Amino acid sequence: MADLKRTPLYDEHVRCGGKLVDFHGWELPVQYSDGIIKEAKAVREYMGIFDVSHMGEIFLRGRDALKAAEYLVTNNVSKLKYGEICYTPMCYEDGGIVDDLLVYKKTSEEILMVVNASNVEKDFNWIKQNTESFDVEVLNKSDQYAQLAVQGPSVEKRLQEYSGVRLDQIPFYSFKEGRFNGIDCLISRTGYTGEDGFEFYTTTEAVIPLWRKFIEIGTKPAGLGARDLLRFEPCYMLYGNEITKDTTPLEAGLKWTVDFTMDFIGKDAIQQQEEKGLERRLKAFEVIEKGGIPRTGNKIFNGDQEIGFVTTGNKSTTLNKIVALGYVPSKGYKLGKEVEIEIRENKRLKAKVVKKPFYVGSVNPDKHSNK
């Protein structure tokens, strides 16, 4: 695979039997030798590890770092205390989504934005362009950081003995800087699997012994396939699928990440949409007829009328159900409503609207949050 970028852990992936694929220009394991189902199960029941070093780290530094972040994203960054994190969309003027990201509030003059690998360049340019009037420096440090996500219900207990930081004192969506197994890290209680877990940011050199330590203590390496399945079951958004430049946070069900008391790019358009009412909305479906699995882009029908499309569909191996997310009109598609999903030409399967999320894991914002 020519010209693909590799993370510092490339050799470790090969050693663990990783099946490498091209993921937005990165050569990454879609799975390891045991396969996606076992990897997903390990994360749900015990502890799995993902190399997420391809994610982008963009820093805002300077007197206006906080103000700039507030202006860029829809969620309320000013509410965060130092050492806290929020999940947020970043929008265009028309309310479409540039990317979804995590904002880390480090100091009054330093904000870290962790963005999707596929969007690093786009985000960096967008952020630079839109912060020209602020006293802030925008730095793309993605190449200098490696990141590991260790996820599963057992992480806190299992990892404590190696951590220089009390892990039980890092609440959900907070972070601390310290040592783990002698390696300097930023440790944040975040992840994208629905399970409790931590993400470790460190240098591209130090990440190799850190990865090996996790493997040594029995953490199961998990690839992109498991990652997608695990984010899908709790109905977390994937940029490019559920959210794009053509969808707004309200349509995607992300109203909780939009704070209209703040001034941010896209606010007018989103507020107008809120006042006018939504035309379509992201809903969850369960397939109630045998015949296959809906996939991204499949059309959704009500009788003969095409009403929407699937953003993600799969078999939830945790729940043993075939489920999908998709956009349909916001009116008339309440819980239990039956629709049909066209999985291929001339083949439609009955499905019904169900509650989001499909699955709730060990992530427990109330237990761990300090709010």
Added chain:
Amino acid sequence: MKKYTESHEWIEVAEGIATVGISEHAQEQLGDIVYVDLPEEGNELSKGDTLCSIESVKSANDVYTPVSGEVVEINSSLEDTPETINESAEGEGWICKIKLSDESEVDGLMSLEEYKKIVESEG
């Protein structure tokens, strides 16, 4: 003796009936199989027609019939345990049996050795 296709199916013929499945190599490429949309008994198929669809966690994949004929039996255990194909693609994970309408079609298929070369050249 088994025969193979470039699209990674295998057949084994006994008394004019071909047992059809996907190759060990194909199951490895697909990864964890979670659904098999089996053909129906009585279906009349021409060589190259879509026989069924196999869904892995990653994607849906069509399986093509290597020979023409009528589907006379399906491996209905795959409905509940599609992972049998991962465990035994060229054994218990067979998909269906087809009554050949033209036995000469079998001659055009590849031997295991020829098939292995194709797999190797695909890298």
